[in-house]
Amino acid sequence: MAESKLAAGSKIAAPPRGLPAWLEIPLGGILVEPGNAVEYRTGSWRTRRPIHDPARCTSCMICWLYCPDDAIVVREQKVVGVDKDHCKGCGICARECPVKGAMNMAEGGAY
Amino acid sequence: MPRLIGLTGDGATAEAMRQIDPDVVAAYPITPQTEIVERFAEFVADGLVNTEFVAVESEHSAMSACCGSSAAGARTITCTSSQGLALMHEVLYIAAGNRLPIVLINVNRTLSAPLNIHCDHSDSMGSRDSGWIQLYCENVQEVYDTVIQAVRIAEHPQVMLPVMVNLDGFVLSHSVERLELLDDEQVREFVGPFQPVVDLLDLEHPPALGALVAPEFHFEHKYAQWLATDGARAVIEGVGCEFGERFGRSYGLLDLYRLEDAELALVVLGSTAGTARAVVDDLRERGIRAGTLRIRCFRPFPADEIVGALQGKKAVAVMDRAGTQGGEGGPVFGEVRAALHTRGVLLPVINYIYGLGGRDVPAASVARVFTHLGQVAEAGKVDRAVNYLDLRGWN
Ligand code: SF4
Ligand code: SF4
Numbered sequence: 001m002a003e004s005k006l007a008a009g010s011k012i013a014a015p016p017r018g019l020p021a022w023l024e025i026p027l028g029g030i031l032v033e034p035g036n037a038v039e040y041r042t043g044s045w046r047t048r049r050p051i052h053d054p055a056r057c058t059s060c061m062i063c064w065l066y067c068p069d070d071a072i073v074v075r076e077q078k079v080v081g082v083d084k085d086h087c088k089g090c091g092i093c094a095r096e097c098p099v100k101g102a103m104n105m106a107e108g109g110a111y
Numbered sequence: 112m113p114r115l116i117g118l119t120g121d122g123a124t125a126e127a128m129r130q131i132d133p134d135v136v137a138a139y140p141i142t143p144q145t146e147i148v149e150r151f152a153e154f155v156a157d158g159l160v161n162t163e164f165v166a167v168e169s170e171h172s173a174m175s176a177c178c179g180s181s182a183a184g185a186r187t188i189t190c191t192s193s194q195g196l197a198l199m200h201e202v203l204y205i206a207a208g209n210r211l212p213i214v215l216i217n218v219n220r221t222l223s224a225p226l227n228i229h230c231d232h233s234d235s236m237g238s239r240d241s242g243w244i245q246l247y248c249e250n251v252q253e254v255y256d257t258v259i260q261a262v263r264i265a266e267h268p269q270v271m272l273p274v275m276v277n278l279d280g281f282v283l284s285h286s287v288e289r290l291e292l293l294d295d296e297q298v299r300e301f302v303g304p305f306q307p308v309v310d311l312l313d314l315e316h317p318p319a320l321g322a323l324v325a326p327e328f329h330f331e332h333k334y335a336q337w338l339a340t341d342g343a344r345a346v347i348e349g350v351g352c353e354f355g356e357r358f359g360r361s362y363g364l365l366d367l368y369r370l371e372d373a374e375l376a377l378v379v380l381g382s383t384a385g386t387a388r389a390v391v392d393d394l395r396e397r398g399i400r401a402g403t404l405r406i407r408c409f410r411p412f413p414a415d416e417i418v419g420a421l422q423g424k425k426a427v428a429v430m431d432r433a434g435t436q437g438g439e440g441g442p443v444f445g446e447v448r449a450a451l452h453t454r455g456v457l458l459p460v461i462n463y464i465y466g467l468g469g470r471d472v473p474a475a476s477v478a479r480v481f482t483h484l485g486q487v488a489e490a491g492k493v494d495r496a497v498n499y500l501d502l503r504g505w506n
């Protein structure tokens with residue numbers, strides 16, 4: 001987590017990195033800063049993994065649109081692969097991809 | 112200057128709420144609601160308060176609206192009774208777990224079935240483990256004083272927990288008693304402004320409340336909540352003491368009556384304590400060393416204080432105005448007995464389940480509990496642990 005903006009001027013202390021002890025957790029389970037879902041590594045749930053083939057991909061962005069975890073990595077308007085920390089292996093990208101073979105699911109979570 | 116008037120428990124509660132002038136009152140304004148909200152709605156309509164009154168479509172919604180408004184930094188109060196509290200049950204845990212300092216005034220009435228609208232403690236005892244602080248009042252004056260104190264207890268930065276103020280249905284809610292009212296200014300000064308620890312509308316640092324908490328964090332949250340609840344004992348005493356210094360009526364966790372040199376002790380909650388005092392006076396005149404211990408604060412449970420007060424007694428009777436179907440005796444009995452046993456104080460303790468569904472509790476019946484208690488003290492052991500006061504066909 002980036003240095004919490006809140007910790008400076010706020011009454012609420014930001015939790016430290018790692019797994020904090022009970023007294024280090026903010027009151028009432030509040031999230032003290034926005035956008036911290038990025039901290040949650042949903043990639044650890046993965047039992048299958050999408051394999052992207054840039055040779056076939058047309059960068060139509062369908063997979064980017066459908067991915068529930070925002071795990072399709074796009075650079076300069078081209079799909080370049082999958083965010084391994086957050087891709088949970090649901091297979092939606094491969095199912096929705098209109099180009100045969102551009103995104104295929106393979107068994108096993110590890111890349 | 113304090114004013115002396117005659118008012119019901121409902122009226123006194125509404126009056127305290129008018130003086131507190133909360134930011135939001137969300138309530139379900141029909142049965143099982145009591146007159147409190149009806150009276151308060153009149154204050155709103157007459158422009159006597161600045162409160163946003165939210166008339167919702169159920170008690171579940173009432174507590175949900177209270178959670179939202181409290182999280183947004185608004186001082187929030189609601190009232191309910193009986194089935195209404197039961198319908199709030201799910202959301203009670205959310206209020207406590209999210210550390211929202213809502214004040215709820217609950218008129219103690221039994222839960223259906225059989226359908227009955229009269230007093231017992233089965234409603235609030237059903238939510239005793241929901242994480243709310245629970246205070247039980249003996250008379251209308253205490254109801255009024257406690258509603259005012261509840262705001263300070265709930266919002267104390269070391270507490271930040273919801274508080275349930277309980278008053279016995281009809282016995283207190285609908286009976287006119289002598290009441291000493293404080294000035295509006297005195298009340299406003301005592302409660303002060305609400306300074307929320309978490310404020311969802313803090314645009315500089317917008318937090319999120321009620322998000323998913325994974326198994327790696329849930330247990331730690333619950334522990335923090337337990338410690339805050341435990342720590343509330345000192346705050347309840349502190350606020351009750353400060354109230355006494357300012358207005359002449361002090362309150363604590365327990366209320367002891369002629370207990371110090373007593374041999375026979377009766378433990379009781381709520382309005383029955385008044386009857387028990389009269390019985391104690393009568394017994395004392397006849398040379399029987401009787402006394403009462405009224406538990407004002409049931410959550411957090413003041414185990415050390417109770418054991419300290421009961422230590423050295425010959426026998427103890429715990430009065431429960433609720434049962435635990437299938438458990439051994441009532442909820443107060445179980446906890447008092449466990450507290451004594453855990454601390455190695457092994458004295459005979461009996462339980463009386465009484466007054467369910469509004470069954471009257473005359474002095475003669477309380478006197479019979481003391482008679483039984485005398486026999487237990489003499490024998491030095493419990494003959495029958497769980498007893499039912501004035502139940503026809505039981506002996
Ligand atoms: S849906 Fe298929 S073709 Fe379209 S960008 Fe994704 S991988 Fe490439
Ligand atoms: S498998 Fe699911 S989570 Fe992973 S990239 Fe594809 S759509 Fe996103």
